[in-house]
């Protein structure tokens with residue numbers, strides 16, 4: 356079975372349009388891979404580029420050069436050069452992303468926000484809702500909130516809706532950007548066990564976890580992003 360995610364020779368700089376278009380190099384020679392069933396954690400100090408790297412792997416940030424090889428539909432595809440339509444199809448079928456914050460859609464109930472990725476993958480509405488409810492129950496979201504839009508939920512409640520939505524599918528690669536940042540210890544433990552289940556199912560996980568305890572529990576390997584940073588000499 357091919358490695359689900361291989362990042363090779365990637366370089367990235369930001370162009371500051373408001374400052375005469377000067378280019379700030381953020382990282383170069385980025386190279387690592389994530390195997391099936393493995394959880395790789397991006398490490399390094401604040402501002403070194405961990406979130407930017409995750410956004411590149413998801414296709415939200417373009418890269419200057421290099422390859423981001425994703426196993427999609429039985430073949431390897433380079434996300435760094437893929438067209439937007441292909442990126443969307445990779446996201447639908449193969450590459451999931453749990454961001455730190457939920458982007459709420461007005462007037463859509465929490466349970467439907469969670470069920471939506473399953474509907475997009477062809478699951479029947481009633482079944483998708485049932486699975487969504489089970490996820491919300493597991494994450495201890497009070498039942499009386501399930502039918503409400505999450506816009507007014509607390510930070511931790513919104514994050515749990517977001518986690519349920521991100522974990523509900525069987526994507527082969529899952530990117531996690533601080534999924535436990537606003538959670539209490541009980542719900543952090545739930546997320547740790549959900550990550551362990553994904554690993555057991557052969558999912559390749561790449562994440563950022565500032566919480567040391569969670570990081571130690573889930574990480575098989577830490578990739579230090581400072582190794583790719585031009586600031587490493589000054590660090």
Ligand SMILES: Nc1ncnc2c1ncn2[C@@H]1O[C@H](COP(=O)(O)OP(=O)(O)OP(=O)(O)O)[C@@H](O)[C@H]1O
Pocket residue numbers: 369370381399400401402403404405406407408
């Ligand atoms: N769109 C952008 N345009 C310009 N600079 C950016 C952009 N996104 C990020 N940066 C810069 O790139 C650097 C890396 O930011 P990033 O958020 O990836 O770091 P991080 O390691 O995830 O930090 P933290 O641990 O604090 O979340 C920072 O100096 C940031 O200001």
